[in-house]
Structure formats: C-alpha cells, structure tokens
Amino acid sequence: MINNLRVFLCLFISILLFGCGSKSSPTTSAAPTSGGVANSCLNAPAGGNISLSNPPTGLNVLPVVLNGQNYSNEPTVTIKFCNPGTNTCVSVSNILVDTGSYGLRVFGSTLSALTLPQINSPSGNSLAECAQFGIGSTWGPIKSADVILGTEAAVTIPIQIIDASFGTRPTACANSDTTPSTAGYNGILGVGLFKEDCGPACVAPNPAPSLYYSCIGAACSVSNAPLASQVVNPVGRLATDNNGVILELPSIPTCGAQTVTGALTLGIGTRANNTPAAVTFFQTNNLGEFTTTFNGQAYTSSFIDSGTNVLFFPRNNSLPSCTQRVGGQDISTFDCPLNTVTLSATQISGATQKTISFQVNNAYNMFLSPNYNFNDIAANLATTFDWGLPFFYGRKVFVGIDGTASSLGTGPYWAY
Amino acid sequence: MRIINILITTFILSSSSSFAYLNEHTSGKRSIMRKTQYKQVQIIEKVDDDGVIRKVSWKGMHHPELNTLLGPCYSYYQDYMKQSTRLRLRGAISIDKDGCHISIGGHMRNVTGEVSLDK
Numbered sequence: 292m293i294n295n296l297r298v299f300l301c302l303f304i305s306i307l308l309f310g311c312g313s314k315s316s317p318t319t320s321a322a323p324t325s326g327g328v329a330n331s332c333l334n335a336p337a338g339g340n341i342s343l344s345n346p347p348t349g350l351n352v353l354p355v356v357l358n359g360q361n362y363s364n365e366p367t368v369t370i371k372f373c374n375p376g377t378n379t380c381v382s383v384s385n386i387l388v389d390t391g392s393y394g395l396r397v398f399g400s401t402l403s404a405l406t407l408p409q410i411n412s413p414s415g416n417s418l419a420e421c422a423q424f425g426i427g428s429t430w431g432p433i434k435s436a437d438v439i440l441g442t443e444a445a446v447t448i449p450i451q452i453i454d455a456s457f458g459t460r461p462t463a464c465a466n467s468d469t470t471p472s473t474a475g476y477n478g479i480l481g482v483g484l485f486k487e488d489c490g491p492a493c494v495a496p497n498p499a500p501s502l503y504y505s506c507i508g509a510a511c512s513v514s515n516a517p518l519a520s521q522v523v524n525p526v527g528r529l530a531t532d533n534n535g536v537i538l539e540l541p542s543i544p545t546c547g548a549q550t551v552t553g554a555l556t557l558g559i560g561t562r563a564n565n566t567p568a569a570v571t572f573f574q575t576n577n578l579g580e581f582t583t584t585f586n587g588q589a590y591t592s593s594f595i596d597s598g599t600n601v602l603f604f605p606r607n608n609s610l611p612s613c614t615q616r617v618g619g620q621d622i623s624t625f626d627c628p629l630n631t632v633t634l635s636a637t638q639i640s641g642a643t644q645k646t647i648s649f650q651v652n653n654a655y656n657m658f659l660s661p662n663y664n665f666n667d668i669a670a671n672l673a674t675t676f677d678w679g680l681p682f683f684y685g686r687k688v689f690v691g692i693d694g695t696a697s698s699l700g701t702g703p704y705w706a707y
Numbered sequence: 708m709r710i711i712n713i714l715i716t717t718f719i720l721s722s723s724s725s726f727a728y729l730n731e732h733t734s735g736k737r738s739i740m741r742k743t744q745y746k747q748v749q750i751i752e753k754v755d756d757d758g759v760i761r762k763v764s765w766k767g768m769h770h771p772e773l774n775t776l777l778g779p780c781y782s783y784y785q786d787y788m789k790q791s792t793r794l795r796l797r798g799a800i801s802i803d804k805d806g807c808h809i810s811i812g813g814h815m816r817n818v819t820g821e822v823s824l825d826k
Contacts, residue, residue, distance in 0.1 A: 362793050391798065391814035423769045425798045425812040425819075427788075462772050466788045475792040481815065488815060492747055492768055500747040500768040578817040592766075594814050599798025603812065620794050624801045658794075671801045673810040674764075674821055679798055 331631045331652040332667075335546035335660040342552040343541045347564040350442040351532045351557040355388055355540070358550045359663020361475035364600035364680040366540070368480060368555055372397065373437035374405050375447050380439070381405060385471070386478040388538065388555055390690055391596030394488040394522030395438060396422065396429050396451040397478030398471050407434035410449050412505035412514045413495065419504045419511060420451050420522065421464035422488060425599065425677070429453045429479070430464040432506070433516075438525050440557060446528040449520055453478070458506040461513075479598070482536045482555070484579040484703035485693045486527040487518055494518060527692050532558025534695035535702060537565055538597055542685035545631070546652060547662030551684075559689055559697040567689060570706040572699050573640040579693075579703050583676040585636040590676045593638070595688065595705055599679030601625070602649065603672035604636070612671065615655045625654035626669045636676060649681070727752050729778035730824055731760045745771055755826070762823035770811070770818050777822055780807035 346354075353368045366388040373380035383401045410433045412418040418433040431454035437445040455469040468474035481488065489502050495515040503521075505514035527533055540553035558565045575581050575594075583593035585604055606612070606626065613627035628651055637646045652667040666684040682688075691702035699706050727733065727741070733754055741752045748767030755761045760778075765771055774781050783802050787795075799812030806825035813819040 362795070362797070365797075393815055421769075423815070423818055425814055426796070426800050462774060463769060465774065466785070473792055475795075475797075483815065485816065489768070490816070492816075498746060502769055579814065580817065592813070592817070592819065596798055596814055601796060601798075603799045603801075617794060618791065620790055622794060623803070624796060670796055670799075672799045672812050673801060673808075674819055675812060677798055677812055677814075 331628060332546040332656040332660060333653070335656065335662060337661040338544050338546065338548035338664075340550040340552075341541050341543050341548045343539060343554060346552075347539070347554050347556050349556075349562060349564045351562060352564065353441050353555040353557075355538070355553040355555050356550070357540075357553070357664045360385070362600060363663050363665060363668065365475065366538070366553065366597055366680065366683075367476065370395070370478070370480065371439035372402055372405060373439065373445060374407065375435055375437050377437075379405065380437075383477050385476055386480050387476040387598055389479050389481050389596070389598030390483045390538065390688075391594065391598045392422075392424055392479060392481030392488065393483050393485045393524045394422070394451065394481045395448070395478065395525050396453050396481070396522065398474075399431065399452040399454040400471065401477050402452070405436070407436050407452070409434055410520050412503070412520075413517065414505050414514065417458070417506045418514070418516060418520055419458060419506050420488075420502055421461050421467065421504065422451060422522070423463065423502065425596070428464045428467040430455055430460050430467040431457050433520065433522060440525060440529070443529055443532065443557065446525055448523050448525055448528050451522045458504070458511040459509045461501065461504065461511060463501050480525075482524055482526055482690060484575060484690060485524065487521040487523050489516065489521055490518070493521060524692065526557055527695070529557060532561050532565070533692070534561065534697045535559040535689060535691040537687055537689050538683055539687040540683045540685070543664060543666050545650065545667055547657055547660060547665040549662055549664070551664045553683075559691060559699060567697070567699055567706060570687075570689060570699070571643060571645050573638060573643060573705045574700065575640065575703045575705065577703075581705075582639040583636050583678075584639060585676055593676035593678065595678040595682060597680050597683055599677050601679050602651070602669040602681050603675075603677035603679060604669065605673050605676075606671035610651060610669070610671075613653075613655045617655065617658050622654060622658070624670045626651050626671065627653045627655050629653070631667070647682070727760050727763070728776050729760055729763050729780060729822055731778065733758050733760060761826065762821070764819075764821040766813070766817065766819045768816060768818075770820060777809065778824070780809055780822055780824060783807050784809055784811075
C-alpha cells in the first residue's frame with residue numbers, strides 16, 4: 292500500500308517536473324548512446340523468478356539464491372559446518388558468495404550446536420581477526436572446522452567466527468558486523484582469486500598489519516599469522532576442484548527480477564560440468580586487479596566482485612544522483628538517470644581487451660518496484676571501477692585461484 | 708600581464724607509526740604532498756597553502772583508523788554505516804555532504820579510500 296502510494300506520488304511529481312529521478316536529464320559524455328525509455332523503471336512490473344535454463348549438476352555444484360530477503364543483488368549459498376573429524380554438523384543458509392574476499396566467515400550464533408577448536412596465535416594465545424573489506428569488517432576468533440561445499444568431501448580449515456563480543460574489538464573493527472540481521476547474511480564465503488585472506492604479508496618477519504590479533508582474555512594486540520593459521524578460501528583446500536570456481540547467473544530483465552537462482556561450480560576444467568568453452572581470459576596483477584577504461588580514463592585497480600551489490604564507477608557528472616529519500620534515508624550515492632542510459636567500459640589485461648556494454652536505470656524507481664535484483668543499478672565511486680554483482684547476470688564467470696593451473700592458464704585470473 | 712602563481716608540490720616520503728588526519732593544522736611545510744607508510748598502508752596527505760590537510764588518500768592491506776583519519780567527516784561515515792540493511796550499499800561508499808567528500812572501497816588485500824574537505 293505504501294509502495295503504491297509512493298509510486299503514485301512519484302508519477303504525479305514526475306508529470307510536474309518531467310522526471311521522477313532527477314531535476315535534469317543526464318549529460319552523457321560517458322554514454323555513447325542513451326535509451327528512450329522514459330522515467331526509467333518507473334512502475335516496473337514484477338520481473339518474476341528466474342533460474343538458469345540449463346543449470347549444472349554434480350557434487351561440486353552449490354545452488355546460488357538471490358531472494359532479496361535482506362538486500363538487493365545478494366548471492367547466497369548454504370554450507371555445512373561440522374566439528375572436526377565428526378558427523379556433528381549444522382547447515383547454514385544465507386551465506387554471501389563473495390569473489391572480492393578470501394576465506395569463510397560465519398556468525399557464531401549460527402553454530403551454537405558445534406564446539407570448534409580455537410586456533411592459537413604464534414605467541415600461544417587465541418588468534419582473532421579484524422577482517423576488512425572494501426567497506427565493512429568482521430571481528431572474531433579463528434577456529435578450525437570441517438566444511439562441506441556442495442557434496443564434496445569435508446575439508447578441515449581455519450574459519451572466522453564472527454563474534455563482536457569476543458575479547459575487545461579493535462578500533463579498526465569499531466563498525467564491524469554484529470548480528471546476521473544487521474549484516475544481511477549469516478556468513479561470507481570468500482571465493483576470490485587468493486588462497487588465504489592475508490597471505491605472506493601477515494607472516495613474520497613482515498610487520499603485522501592490523502588484521503590478525505592475539506588475545507588473552509579481553510586484551511587483544513596485533514599479531515602475525517602463519518599461512519597455516521590464516522582464514523582460507525575453502526575451494527583451495529579441496530582434494531580436486533581446487534583451482535577456482537565458476538559463478539553463473541541467468542540474464543534478468545531490465546528493471547529487475549524478484550528472485551534469481553544460479554550456480555557456484557567448484558573447479559575449472561576438472562570435470563565435464565566445469566570445462567571452459569569460448570571464454571576470454573584476463574590475467575590480473577598480484578592484487579587481483581586489472582585496468583578498466585571508462586570515459587577516457589584508465590582505472591588500473593578495477594576488479595570483479597560478487598559481494599558488491601551494484602556497479603560502482605566514477606560518475607564524473609555524467610549521471611545524476613538520486614535526490615529522493617527512501618524510508619527517510621539518503622540514497623544520493625545511487626545513480627538516478629531520468630531515462631535509461633547505456634554506457635560502455637573496456638576491461639584490459641595485457642593484449643586482451645573486451646568492451647562491456649551496460650545500462651543504468653533509476654535506482655529510486657527500482658526501490659519502489661516489486662523486484663529485488665537488478666542488472667542496471669549503479670552508484671558513484673570516485674576512485675575505481677568495481678564490477679559488482681550486476682556484471683554477473685547472464686554470464687558464466689571463471690575465477691582462477693592464484694598459483695593454480697587450469698586449461699585456461701595459471702591464476703590469478705578472471706575469464707568469462 | 709596576468710600573474711600566474713605556480714604551486715610547487717613536493718612529495719615527502721616517510722614511514723610512520725601514526726598518521727595525520729583531515730583538517731589537521733600542520734606546522735611544517737605547506738603546499739606539499741606527504742606520503743606515509745603506516746604499517747602496510749600507504750597514506751598520502753595533501754597539505755594546502757594554509758597548512759591544513761585538505762585531502763587524504765590511502766591504499767593497502769587494511770583501512771587506517773577512520774575515526775582519526777576522517778577528522779570532521781567521520782560522523783557522516785558513521786551515519787552511513789547505520790543505514791538500514793536493505794538500503795546500505797555493499798562493497799564501497801561515496802558520501803558528499805557539507806563539504807566532505809568520502810570514497811571508500813576496494814577489496815580484501817587492497818582496500819582504498821579518499822577523503823577531502825572543501826575550504
């Protein structure tokens with residue numbers, strides 16, 4: 292009812308102002324073409340529930356669900372956790388699939404039926420971590436667990452138990468996730484390009500970054516962490532299927548879909564269901580980044596991240612921000628073009644180049660629609676091009692883990 | 708004849724156990740860019756001709772302590788982090804409010820940020 296009222300008000304105001312999304316139409320210096328869909332996504336119909344037409348099957352496949360239960364464009368899977376070496380297990384759903392991080396993290400509150408052994412710091416105390424993402428952080432101890440992905444054999448690995456009450460949270464984690472409901476997930480499955488979340492940078496004698504901590508009671512201090520104790524990408528520890536993953540999502544309509552089902556397939560070229568065909572290979576640098584050129588600028592630290600829920604790129608005055616509020620909240624970071632805007636950017640790795648065409652629609656109108664998942668939602672970020680979840684719709688994206696080989700090449704790489 | 712003032716910007720590179728913050732008044736050189744290595748984060752501070760740090764950017768394994776570094780802009784960042792789960796952007800943020808311009812993003816192992824304050 293409230294949504295209907297908002298749509299009506301928006302339509303009414305749009306008649307007065309020639310647009311619900313902004314005060315002026317966008318100047319599209321970055322847009323070689325702009326579409327003619329007036330009032331982009333205003334009164335968008337329900338986009339339905341969309342699945343892959345030919346989903347992969349096998350013990351190395353995890354269904355990926357985007358149901359908008361918590362927020363838009365959130366790909367989630369279910370993972371089984373067990374006490375090491377036992378059949379005492381719990382399945383935890385709503386775990387975010389994140390190609391922009393490395394390692395498995397889960398709220399301790401979801402594992403209350405388990406007793407997982409604590410991993411110690413080099414000084415013999417409890418090892419904890421303030422894991423940091425592009426935005427946001429998770430705090431809690433590192434414990435050992437048996438983890439089952441799909442129906443693969445269990446792997447025993449260090450995972451982070453997200454627990455804001457553990458020890459004393461360092462300042463760097465002052466705004467860390469505290470509960471599944473405020474975080475919007477029960478955990479994070481970091482299946483990006485690297486095996487460990489920190490890697491050699493956290494190993495002595497390197498100066499310890501503010502990531503791992505050694506805790507005695509409530510007192511925690513920055514610590515090194517050997518590779519064997521670091522939180523790891525569980526895929527890298529599988530007996531087979533350990534050289535990467537494929538994240539595949541179906542195409543969805545302009546202005547969104549209600550729910551989407553895709554697949555996370557473990558391994559690249561290790562089985563019939565993960566054999567690459569006709570893909571473009573992008574080697575990354577040692578940070579997992581490549582160059583994207585957009586609007587005449589080269590962004591050398593761009594990356595592909597399923598954990599980012601929009602396309603982030605520098606607006607450079609080419610797109611208007613949203614001026615409305617939703618539920619009293621400022622949404623001005625989002626782009627709100629009056630009409631559908633078609634843009635393009637080029638991904639570059641060595642001699643390989645691929646130009647990606649994409650659309651941006653009015654985020655405010657999309658928030659008012661009955662849909663939760665969008666391939667055309669974007670937001671402003673001055674510093675780089677972050678190819679978020681919308682990039683994955685209609686694509687089969689291969690994520691090659693650093694130092695592992697497949698028929699495509701040696702990681703770190705992306706291919707699609 | 709039009710007089711052109713040329714601002715000579717110099718880089719000073721140092722390693723530090725602490726870092727300056729946005730809007731801090733400095734007593735050292737003015738109109739410079741200071742590059743500091745703080746733990747495994749590279750921080751660049753732009754000191755204006757009035758001796759005030761107007762812009763700070765960083766890149767590295769983790770974010771610096773934002774409550775210090777963002778100075779008077781920190782409250783906008785905190786407000787943003789309190790937004791509802793449904794509307795909060797994931798992956799990065801960009802805030803332009805009352806002269807504060809904040810962009811924070813990146814990915815694990817290489818997080819980045821840039822904050823500036825209008826004069």
